[in-house]
Amino acid sequence: MSKKTMGKLLGTGVVLAVLASTVLGCGGNNNTPAAANPPAPNTEQTNKAEDHNDPVSLRFSWWGSDGRHQATLAAIDAYTAQNPHVTIEGEYQGYDGYQQKIMTQIAGNSAPDIMQLDYPWLPDLTAQGDVFVDLNNESEVDRAQFPDKVLEEYTTINGSLVALPMGTNGFGTMINKAFFDKFGLSTDKQWTWQEMIKEGGRINSENKTSHLFAIEPGTTTGGMGEFILGDYLYSKNGEYWVSDAPAITASKEDMTEAMTMMKELFASGAAQPLGDAALFNSKMEQNPKWVNAEIGMTLDWSSTVSKYKAAAGEDKFAVGMPIFTENGNSTAVKFKPSMILSVNKKSPNAAEAVKFINWLLNSEEAALILLDTRSIPTSESAMKALVAADVIDPDVAAMVNNALKNPTAPPPIVQNKPEIGDIIRDICEKVVYGSLTPEKGTEQLFKRIEDKFKELQ
Numbered sequence: 347m348s349k350k351t352m353g354k355l356l357g358t359g360v361v362l363a364v365l366a367s368t369v370l371g372c373g374g375n376n377n378t379p380a381a382a383n384p385p386a387p388n389t390e391q392t393n394k395a396e397d398h399n400d401p402v403s404l405r406f407s408w409w410g411s412d413g414r415h416q417a418t419l420a421a422i423d424a425y426t427a428q429n430p431h432v433t434i435e436g437e438y439q440g441y442d443g444y445q446q447k448i449m450t451q452i453a454g455n456s457a458p459d460i461m462q463l464d465y466p467w468l469p470d471l472t473a474q475g476d477v478f479v480d481l482n483n484e485s486e487v488d489r490a491q492f493p494d495k496v497l498e499e500y501t502t503i504n505g506s507l508v509a510l511p512m513g514t515n516g517f518g519t520m521i522n523k524a525f526f527d528k529f530g531l532s533t534d535k536q537w538t539w540q541e542m543i544k545e546g547g548r549i550n551s552e553n554k555t556s557h558l559f560a561i562e563p564g565t566t567t568g569g570m571g572e573f574i575l576g577d578y579l580y581s582k583n584g585e586y587w588v589s590d591a592p593a594i595t596a597s598k599e600d601m602t603e604a605m606t607m608m609k610e611l612f613a614s615g616a617a618q619p620l621g622d623a624a625l626f627n628s629k630m631e632q633n634p635k636w637v638n639a640e641i642g643m644t645l646d647w648s649s650t651v652s653k654y655k656a657a658a659g660e661d662k663f664a665v666g667m668p669i670f671t672e673n674g675n676s677t678a679v680k681f682k683p684s685m686i687l688s689v690n691k692k693s694p695n696a697a698e699a700v701k702f703i704n705w706l707l708n709s710e711e712a713a714l715i716l717l718d719t720r721s722i723p724t725s726e727s728a729m730k731a732l733v734a735a736d737v738i739d740p741d742v743a744a745m746v747n748n749a750l751k752n753p754t755a756p757p758p759i760v761q762n763k764p765e766i767g768d769i770i771r772d773i774c775e776k777v778v779y780g781s782l783t784p785e786k787g788t789e790q791l792f793k794r795i796e797d798k799f800k801e802l803q
Contacts, residue, residue, distance in 0.1 A: 399429075399431040400431065401431050401433070402431055402432045402433070402695045402698045403432075403433045403434075403435070403695070404432065404433070404434045404435070404458075404459040404460060404693075404695055404698060404699055404702065405434075405435050405437055405458035405459050405460070406418075406422070406434050406435070406436055406437065406458060406459065406460040406461075406462075406702075407436075407437040407438065407448070407458040407460070407461050407462060408436075408437075408438050408461075408462035408685070409438065409439055409440060409441045409444040409462065410438065410440075410441075410719070410720075411440075411631075411650070411652065411653040412653075413652045413653065413656070413719055414652075414719040414720065415436075415438050417715060417716050417717065417719045418436065418438070418716065418719070419436055420715050421706060421712050421715045421716055422434045422436060424711060424712070424715060425702060425705055425706070425712075432698060432702070434702070437458055440628060440629065441628040442627060442628050442629075445464070445467055445764070448461060448463065448467075448471070449467075449470070449471065449474075452471060452474055452477055453474060455692065457477075457690050457692075458690065459689065459690050459693040459695060459696070459699045460687065460688070460689055460690070460699050460702065460703060461687070461688050461689075461690065462512070462685050462686070462687055463509060463685065463686050463687070463688055464685060464686070465500045465501060465509070465511075465682065465683055465686050466757075466759065466762030466763075467762075468501070468503055468508060468509065468686075469503065469759055469763075470763070470764070472503045472504075472508060476691055477508075477688075477690070477691060477692075478506075478508040478509065478688045478689060478690065478691055479508075479688070479689040479690070479691050479693075479696050479699075479700060480506040480507055480508065481507040481508070481509070481510060481689070481700070482506065482507040484700045486697075486700050486701045486704050487510070487700060487703075487704050488704060488708050488727075489507070489510075491707075491708050491725040491726045491727050491728070492510060492511060492724055492725060492726075493724070496511055496683065496724060497510075497511075499756050500682065500683050500686070500756065501683070501686050508688055509686035509687055509688040510686060510687050510703065510707055510724075511683035511684075511685075511686050511687075511724040512683065512684055512685045512686060512687055512707060512720045512723070512724065513649055513683065513684030513685065513718070513720035513721035513722060513723055513724055514681070514683065514684065514721055514722050514723070514724050514746050514750075515647045515648050515649050515681065515682050515683060515684035515721045515746070515749075516647070516648045516679060516680070516681055516721070516745035516746040516747070516748055516749030516750070517645070517646075517647055517648070517668055517679055517680035517681070517745070517749060518645070518646075518648070518665055518666055518667055518668050518679065518745045518748060518749075519537070519643045519644070519645055519665065519666040519667065519668065519669065520643060520644050520645070520646050520650070520651070520654040520663075520665060521533050521642065521643045521663065521664040521665060521666050522636060522639050522641055522642055522643060522658050522662065522663070523658070523661070523662045523663055523664045524639035524658065524659070524662040525556070525558075525639045525640065525641065525642040525643075526642060526664075528639065529549055529556075529642070531545075531642070533664040533666060534666070535666075536666075536667055536670070537666075537667075537669045537670075538669065538670055538671060538672040539574075539578060539607050539611065539669055539670075539671060539672070540607070540671075540672045541672070542558060542559055542611060542616050542669060543607070543610050543611055543614050543616050545558060545616070546558030546559055546611075546614060546615065546616020546617065546642075547614035547615055547616050549615075549616075549642075550614070550615030550616060551615065554615070555635075555640050556640045556641075556642075557615065557616065557617055557618040557635070557640065557641055557642070558616050558617075558641075558642040558643065559611065559616055559617045559618070559641070559642060559643055559644065560617060560618040560623050560630060560633065560635065560636070560641045560643075560644050561573060561574060561617065561623060561630075561644060561645065562620075562623045562624055562626055562627045562628070562630060563620060563623075563624050563627065563771050563774070563775055564627070564767070564771050568628075569627070569771060570608065570620075570770075570771065570774040570775075570778070571767060571770035571771050571774055572761075572767075572770075573645045574604075574608050574611070574774075575587075575604050575605070575608060575770065575774060576761070576770075577645075577668060577669070577680075578604040578607060578608075578671050579596050579600060579601070579604050580676060580678075580754065581668075581670040581671035581674040581675075581676050581677070582600060582603075582604075582671040582674040582675065582676075583596065583600065583674075583675055583676070584674075584675035584676040584678075585755075586755075586757055586758055586761060587600075587601070587761075588758055588760055588761050588766075588795070589758050589760075590758040590759055590760050592758075592760040592799040592802060592803070593799070594792060594795060594796065598788050598789075598792060601788045601791065601792070602784050602785055602787075602788045605774075605777050605784035605785075605787050605788055606784040608774065608777065608778065608784075609777050609778055609780075609784055612778050618633075618635060618641060620775065620778050620779070622635075630644050630646070630654075631650075631653045631654045631656070631657040631658075632657065636654070636657060636658065637657050637658070639658070639662070643666070645668065645669065647682075647684065647721070647745075648665075648684070648721045648722075648741075648742045648745035648746050648749075649684040649685070649718075649719075649720050649721040649742075651665065651718075651739060651741050651742045651745070652718075652719060652739070652742075655739075655741065663741070664741070665741045665744055665745050667679065667748055668680070676754075677752065678752050678753060678754040678755075679748050679749040679751075679752055679753060679754065680749060680753070680754050681746075681749040681750060681753035681754065682756075683724060684720045684721040685720055687703050687706070687707065689703060707723070707724075707725050707728060708725045708727050708728060709727075709728070710727065710728070710731040712728070713725075713727075713728035713729075713731040713732055714731055714732070714735060714737070717732065717737055717738075717739075718732065718737075718738055718739050718742045721742055721746060722738060722742060722743065722746050760799070760802070763802070765798055765801075765802070766795065766798060769791070769794045769795055769798060770791070770795075773787050773790055773791045773794070774787075
């Protein structure tokens, strides 16, 4: 589909209406207590950047694909051309190891001035102290461009606005159209996990090198634990399997059912063997089987569309809805900020860093450079600029639109804690590899998670 069809798919009015009404109408949660009233008068604003423009050097860290790197570097060049007294050093890499690196830097007082983060990390990062500038107190930031509910539910900790959302992320399937064409599958089909096992097993029995699905074990979040186990249970029951009490809310019977389905997914050949997929943690698009159309689909966020599309080929790629549980209680689609952006409170140049992030997220110029490399911008002014220029990738737009039509509730913070994610990943791997039965896996999961909850309280 050409980007010129964007106007037909999601015209300006539709995009703005969906983001303004659906995001603002999302159900609330109790994850992060946020100020219910407007912020108090500014008492701790960073020292305003001086008009005489003394030389300033900033460090800006982010993760992503090469496309995101190049776009961000181009935006930095545009800003420093307008502000020649500012030098911005980009520190960028892939996702693997990024969270641990940032946590180590913060603990060692060597963190960058500006940090791209993922919102589930905020409780652990802010537990290290008064780490981030409270953007409620910064007059340089145009907070009115962002939905209040997104700021309150995802980037506010104990009343402090510690970050701004960079993009709006929708979840779904990344489809290798060449694979689907080869096996006569429709890219419009709504898949269930049960159908995946049946159809994927049939395909693999006829062609042992081909797999309908691939997923990696994951890092501390994502992968099998979140994208299969967690999503299966949410679709089945219409709620998350844990709460921020913290407590496990799913039954052992439902957890065993989810574990059994996950084991069958791999045992049937529907999914690529986990050991092979594990070589491509956070970089599934580099899997030769994806490139060679021997994998049919995977699950990921809209902010990653460009890398999958580049690897598969522009005309050999499509997106679809997430995979649901047969006869489940929910077909809601996950939604979240794609990334968030924070300013280091200990930065000697925090005022200039605040000025830069406002330009990066809200200006038309930056929007037209970054495009949708972090999904569709959350900032209304940036989004308007992309819609007016007709440059939003229709696949990214479709995924975000799917999510905003019927979004899931924001997940409990405890679900995304690294300690919990590591336990889930370990047990999921043991079940898939056969060293634990689904029943034993469930027993161990409940015991280890409940023990960890006691430590966290």
